[in-house]
Amino acid sequence: xxxxxxxxxxxxxxxxxxxxxxxWVLRDEVGLTGTKFGCGxxxxxxxxxxxxxxxxRSCQVALSDVWxxxxxxxxxxxxxxxxxxxxxxxxxQVAQCGYCxxxxxxxxxxxxAETPAPSDAEIDEAMQGNLxxxxxxxxxxxxxxxxxxxxxxx
Amino acid sequence: MASIAKIARRTFLIGSAAxxxxxxxxxxxxxxxAPNPLQPGEGEAALNxxxxxxxxxxxxxxxxxxxxxxxxxxxxxxxxxxxxxxLDQVRVLHGPAAAAYYNSAFIADGxxxxxxxxxxxxxxxxxxLGHLGKTxxxxxTGGSTSMKDGYKRMRLAGATARETLxxxxxxxxxxxxxxxxxxxxxxxxxxxTKLSYSDLALEAAKLDPIETELRPKSDWRLIGxxxxxxxxxxxxxxxxxxxxxxxxxxxxxxxxRMNPRQGGGMKGFDASAADTMPGVEQVVxxxxxxxxxxxxxxxxxxxxxxxxxxxEDAPYPPETDQVFAKIAEAFDDGPNSVLxxxxxxxxxxxxxxxxxxxxxxPYLAHATMEPMNATALLQDGRLTVWCGNQMPTYTxxxxxxxxxxxxxxxxxxxxxxxxxxxxxxxxxxxxxxTRLAKQMxxxxxxxxxxREEDMRHDMYRPGAxxxxxxxxxxxxxxxxDGKVAAASPVAQAMKRLADLPAAGPDKVHVEGFFNPPYAIxxxxxxxxxxxxxxxxxxxxxxxNSFNAFFVESxxxxxxxxxxxxxxxxxxxxARREWAPAAGVxxxxxxxxxxxxxxxxxxGRGVAMCYSFxxxxxxxxxxxxxxGSIRISNxxxxxxxxxxxxxxxxxxxxxxxMAYGLSxxxxxxxxxxxxxxxxxNFPDYDAMRMHTMPNTQVQVLENQAHLGGVGEPGTPPAxxxxxNALFDLTGKRARRLPLMHDFDxxx
Numbered sequence: 001x002x003x004x005x006x007x008x009x010x011x012x013x014x015x016x017x018x019x020x021x022x023x024w025v026l027r028d029e030v031g032l033t034g035t036k037f038g039c040g041x042x043x044x045x046x047x048x049x050x051x052x053x054x055x056x057r058s059c060q061v062a063l064s065d066v067w068x069x070x071x072x073x074x075x076x077x078x079x080x081x082x083x084x085x086x087x088x089x090x091x092x093q094v095a096q097c098g099y100c101x102x103x104x105x106x107x108x109x110x111x112x113a114e115t116p117a118p119s120d121a122e123i124d125e126a127m128q129g130n131l132x133x134x135x136x137x138x139x140x141x142x143x144x145x146x147x148x149x150x151x152x153x154x
Numbered sequence: 155m156a157s158i159a160k161i162a163r164r165t166f167l168i169g170s171a172a173x174x175x176x177x178x179x180x181x182x183x184x185x186x187x188a189p190n191p192l193q194p195g196e197g198e199a200a201l202n203x204x205x206x207x208x209x210x211x212x213x214x215x216x217x218x219x220x221x222x223x224x225x226x227x228x229x230x231x232x233x234x235x236x237x238x239x240x241l242d243q244v245r246v247l248h249g250p251a252a253a254a255y256y257n258s259a260f261i262a263d264g265x266x267x268x269x270x271x272x273x274x275x276x277x278x279x280x281x282x283l284g285h286l287g288k289t290x291x292x293x294x295t296g297g298s299t300s301m302k303d304g305y306k307r308m309r310l311a312g313a314t315a316r317e318t319l320x321x322x323x324x325x326x327x328x329x330x331x332x333x334x335x336x337x338x339x340x341x342x343x344x345x346x347t348k349l350s351y352s353d354l355a356l357e358a359a360k361l362d363p364i365e366t367e368l369r370p371k372s373d374w375r376l377i378g379x380x381x382x383x384x385x386x387x388x389x390x391x392x393x394x395x396x397x398x399x400x401x402x403x404x405x406x407x408x409x410x411r412m413n414p415r416q417g418g419g420m421k422g423f424d425a426s427a428a429d430t431m432p433g434v435e436q437v438v439x440x441x442x443x444x445x446x447x448x449x450x451x452x453x454x455x456x457x458x459x460x461x462x463x464x465x466e467d468a469p470y471p472p473e474t475d476q477v478f479a480k481i482a483e484a485f486d487d488g489p490n491s492v493l494x495x496x497x498x499x500x501x502x503x504x505x506x507x508x509x510x511x512x513x514x515x516p517y518l519a520h521a522t523m524e525p526m527n528a529t530a531l532l533q534d535g536r537l538t539v540w541c542g543n544q545m546p547t548y549t550x551x552x553x554x555x556x557x558x559x560x561x562x563x564x565x566x567x568x569x570x571x572x573x574x575x576x577x578x579x580x581x582x583x584x585x586x587x588t589r590l591a592k593q594m595x596x597x598x599x600x601x602x603x604x605r606e607e608d609m610r611h612d613m614y615r616p617g618a619x620x621x622x623x624x625x626x627x628x629x630x631x632x633x634x635d636g637k638v639a640a641a642s643p644v645a646q647a648m649k650r651l652a653d654l655p656a657a658g659p660d661k662v663h664v665e666g667f668f669n670p671p672y673a674i675x676x677x678x679x680x681x682x683x684x685x686x687x688x689x690x691x692x693x694x695x696x697x698n699s700f701n702a703f704f705v706e707s708x709x710x711x712x713x714x715x716x717x718x719x720x721x722x723x724x725x726x727x728a729r730r731e732w733a734p735a736a737g738v739x740x741x742x743x744x745x746x747x748x749x750x751x752x753x754x755x756x757g758r759g760v761a762m763c764y765s766f767x768x769x770x771x772x773x774x775x776x777x778x779x780x781g782s783i784r785i786s787n788x789x790x791x792x793x794x795x796x797x798x799x800x801x802x803x804x805x806x807x808x809x810x811m812a813y814g815l816s817x818x819x820x821x822x823x824x825x826x827x828x829x830x831x832x833x834n835f836p837d838y839d840a841m842r843m844h845t846m847p848n849t850q851v852q853v854l855e856n857q858a859h860l861g862g863v864g865e866p867g868t869p870p871a872x873x874x875x876x877n878a879l880f881d882l883t884g885k886r887a888r889r890l891p892l893m894h895d896f897d898x899x900x
Contacts, residue, residue: 017432020452028407028450033399034392036572037451038523039605043835046523073392082391089390093382093801096222096809098389099396099523099572124844131835133523133573134222135812137846139805 003063007032008075018064023047025063026072034073034102038131045130048103049073055110057129073102076109084154085109088147096134104130108144117148191252202363203254204233204308205315207355212237212244212339217255218304219295219544220248220385221574222809223864224802227383231376231799232304236312236369238336239351241376246384251546251566256292258307259299268494268669270732270764272859293547296579296692298766298862301798305860309368317364322357323349331364380801385570396572397541400529402598406435408590409454409602411461412443414610415468415828416689420444422464428457437461438593445590451602458604468828469687477825478514481619481684484639489680491659493668499635499678506625506632509715511708513622514889515700516822518615518693519830521838524572525608528587531598532557537564537591539584542571548651549581556588575813576692580613580650606833613647613691614823616640620704625676626716631727633676636708638667638701641684643691666698666869670705671764673730688825694813698765698869703818703890706761706873711886719750720877721760721773728762734793734857735764738771741791741852746773756786757882761873768861769793772811772870774847776878782899783882785815785875788847793854794861803863804851810867811849816840818872819898822891845899 002015007030014029026032026049035058038046042057049058052068077083082090085108095101104127111118111126118126123144132140191203206213214237216229230246249255316336323341324331326349335342341349371378388394413420423444425437433453438445444461448454471477502508528541530553537557543549546566554564571578587601603611618640625633642663645656664681693699713723721743728736739762742748752758755778762771775787790807797803820839824831832838876887879896887895 016450017453020450024450024452028452031401032392033395033401036396036523037398037525037602039835040455041605041834041836044523077391079387079391079393082387086390090382090386093380093386093805095383095386095389096224096805097523097571097573098222098385098394101389102392105390127843128845129842131523131840131842133521133575133813133816133840135809135816135841135846136805137812137841137843138808138849140843 005066006069008071014063016063019062021059022049022061022063022066022070023058026058032072032074036099036102038100043131044100044103045107046100046103048106048130050106050110053110053113055107073106076105083109084151085112085143085147088143088150092139092143092146094136094139094143096136100130100132104132104140108140108147111144112148112151116152118144191250191254202311202315203249203252204311205237207351209352212239212351214244214246215249216246217249217252217293217546218300219542219568219571219574219578221295221542221544221571221578223300223806224383224799225295225300226385227381228301228798228802229304229308230384231381232308233312235374235376236309237316239339241381241384243339248568251293251550253293253547255546257294257299257303259303260292260294260297268671269767270669270671270735270769294545294579295574296544296576298864298866302767302860302862305796305798306368310365313366313368314363317366318358318361319351319354321361321364322354326357377798378796378800380799383802394570396524397529397569398524398527398572398600398602400540400569400600402529402531405529405598405600406447406594407449407451407454407602408445408447408599409451409458409604409607410440410443410445410586411458411463411607412440412611413465414830415465415472416611417469417687418442418466418828420463421466424462427460431457431460436593438590440586440589445601447590447594447599455604470828472828473826474824477686477688478617478619480686481617481639481641484682484684485621485637487682489637490683491661491664491668491681492678493659493661493664493681494677494679496674496678497676499633499676501676502625503627503632503676506627507715508623508625509711510621510623511711511888513620513704513707515618515703516824516890517617517688518817518821519609519612519823519832519838520573520575520577520693521609521840522571522573522575522577525603525605526577526583527600527602528584529598529600530584530587530591532588532591532595535559535563537588538567539564539588540567540569541584541587542569542574542578543581543584544571544574544579545581549584552581552585553588556585557592575694576696577612579647579692582611605835609833609838610830612823613643613689615693615699616643616690618700622704622708624708624712626712629716629718631672631674631709631712631716631723634674635676635678636667636704637680637682638664638704639682639684640700641686641688641690643696645683646690647692662697664697664701666701666763666765667705669764671732671735671769672709672724672727674727694810695765695865695868698763698865699814699817702761702763702765702869703872703876706763706870707876707887710759710873710877710880721748721750724760724762735762735769737854737856738762738769738791738793741854742771742773742789745789745791745850745852746775746787748773752881757878757880759874759877759879759881761870761877763866763869765866765869766862767859768863768866769857770807770866770870772874774871774874774878776875776882778882779899782897783879784899785845785847788849790849790867791852791854792861792863792866793857794863795855795857795859797853797855800853803853806863807851807867808849810865811871812841812846814868814871815875818875818890819892839900
């Protein structure tokens with residue numbers, strides 16, 4: 001079955017069963033490997049992408065249920081042209097192994113879109129579904145606050 | 155061995171960066187050089203194994219697994235410091251599996267002794283013995299060794315390359331080498347003439363390497379200062395390539411299901427339902443399991459679920475209670491080691507108060523965020539394996555064995571590791587990908603574990619038991635007598651790697667048990683080994699991960715029995731044994747404003763452990779909040795001797811603590827019917843944004859030797875938390891995880 005997907009501003013036609021999760025369409029079919037597989041059961045957040053700006057776990061969204069434009073970490077910014085949130089990640093030297101960070105950044109970007117100046121409690125609430133086994137949380141928190149400030153000044 | 159240009163073109167670089175200039179710089183010599191793995195192709199010449207210069211600039215090789223600990227940046231900084239290049243000017247690659255990339259610090263840590271008591275003589279012997287690593291082909295990352303290994307060797311590699319480039323410039327310009335200066339990849343002559351390293355590389359290649367003295371610390375530009383991590387932009391933009399991100403033309407995706415009763419075989423399987431599922435291309439018998447090759451990974455995983463398999467039994471007792479009963483049997487046999495036996499631990503000092511307690515900790519999974527995976531291609535009698543791994547030369551050897559090839563017919567391409575924590579010391583994932591590639595020569599195949607497969611097929615942190623006995627008198631410890639029993643990761647790894655039996659005292663089993671830097675007049679610590687066959691391996695901080703919990707919990711019990719403040723109790727013992735250990739305790743005392751008193755609804759605990767050359771003290775504060783307990787604050791102090799990169803060290807300390815807290819609160823692998831009962835993060839949770847404490851880290855530089863940083867943050871976490879919970883609730887935690895006995899916030 002052929003499905004049209006809008007991903008990072010481009011249209012992709014994929015020919016796969018309806019129930020293949022978006023995660024695997026992105027990674028194994030479209031070749032966008034920035035979105036990571038961590039658990040397959042929406043317990044770690046490594047696969048977080050945006051659909052029409054909303055953060056979703058792409059391992060839980062079947063291909064046929066994708067309801068809008070998909071944005072992945074590759075669509076948020078590139079190493080040469082990073083989004084403000086990504087710049088904050090570099091400024092605060094957040095990543096260790098880095099595997100979960102695409103998901104962390106996508107979740108944080110959606111938080112900041114809804115809540116431009118989040119409190120610590122709001123950060124706790126929004127980010128608690130994103131697991132990091134390296135324990136980078138203190139720097140994630142600092143980077144979110146810093147990005148919020150820069151985005152408001154801009 | 156592939157030429158560097160081929161390796162570079164195939165794996166890392168865009169375009170064809172021709173490598174020119176070649177000189178074997180002296181830094182990696184011991185008695186004779188290990189072969190330079192960067193062998194030149196036509197029109198190319200290689201420099202030493204760590205420094206390559208071509209027309210486009212300087213490439214440094216950091217052949218240590220980048221698993222989050224920042225080694226790519228720190229290793230490159232050591233070379234760049236003396237080479238006089240800037241980190242943002244150079245390209246840093248991991249390089250191939252090679253004996254030249256041996257780890258000289260692996261063996262030094264195995265020497266007898268408590269570690270902290272090493273004088274300069276013993277330290278030098280350790281450095282010398284370490285070069286056996288080259289002979290043993292020990293190219294690997296682990297044991298918090300990278301900086302100990304590279305600290306001198308990599309500065310020498312940079313310095314020798316610099317002086318040889320200067321000599322090339324001196325020859326060309328007709329001036330003395332001593333008149334030339336270097337900076338930012340350029341040699342400058344007294345008359346202002348500037349020559350780039352790229353321009354000089356070919357001439358330098360023809361010269362004998364020039365050895366020189368290392369610069370004094372006062373001249374350092376990079377070491378000791380936090381550097382922007384070289385992997386940060388890639389990791390913030392989803393462009394860092396992990397093993398699971400390898401994409402090759404024509405590549406197939408696969409997943410597998412192996413016997414969850416680890417070590418048991420497979421009686422048979424029925425794949426008739428899976429064969430016809432969408433996207434399925436091949437079902438492969440993997441020996442003790444099955445693999446499905448499909449159009450994408452998810453379709454392979456779906457098909458695996460439809461396969462009926464008849465598994466053999468496990469070669470160990472099938473239920474958790476039986477497992478621990480079996481481990482306890484090790485106490486009935488004589489000890490494998492008694493590496494501390496001071497005074498007379500059999501006799502209770504007159505007038506002393508005796509106490510005793512038993513402790514138990516569970517098996518633990520590594521649970522790296524990136525599940526195990528490897529990609530393999532067997533073609534024209536050569537095997538190529540792409541994966542994140544901590545031991546490239548052993549991975550190469552084991553994959554060669556599986557493929558029926560020689561090691562030099564196997565290329566190992568080490569990617570970024572989505573977490574290591576000791577799990578990627580093993581090579582099972584690479585061998586299984588090789589097994590699959592054998593079935594489909596000419597076609598690259600990526601084999602990815604599901605999370606459940608990853609968690610149920612680990613070489614776990616061993617479950618362990620301790621029997622502790624102590625005595626206090628006049629507010630001080632006068633006797634500590636401990637026994638620990640567990641299976642040995644070293645013994646099992648020796649068997650897995652080389653089919654060799656382990657011999658002699660197993661120091662790793664008792665690290666953190668026999669060598670706490672405390673003065674106690676009657677002090678005896680014995681290690682008992684269990685031969686239970688549940689696979690065990692190296693889990694961040696290894697023996698220290700359970701021994702620090704046993705020792706530091708019991709020391710806390712002794713402090714309370716002695717009526718002495720737990721921090722002062724430790725400080726007194728540490729001051730009399732080793733000043734740097736007292737130093738980290740004093741630091742957390744000051745940072746946390748430790749007064750020995752806490753407000754109602756608040757508890758505080760302290761623990762200290764010396765591991766991998768670094769003493770680390772942690773104070774943890776817990777608070778009651780809406781009926782559950784929050785870990786609210788943590789203070790960490792470490793003494794690393796010389797801080798190479800303070801920002802990276804701080805990150806390793808709070809990250810190591812988080813890893814320890816995750817296990818202490820929630821981590822356990824239990825067994826039913828021979829299989830691990832936990833399969834995914836809902837059963838095996840960890841610290842998250844809302845449960846991670848506010849944390850402050852202080853990095854001290856008082857001790858004489860360079861200490862490791864990747865693991866030492868982990869061991870004090872569990873006992874510091876357990877001690878804080880005792881302070882809050884009056885209930886002593888003698889087993890982990892704590893979620894069973896305390897109402898922790900989740």
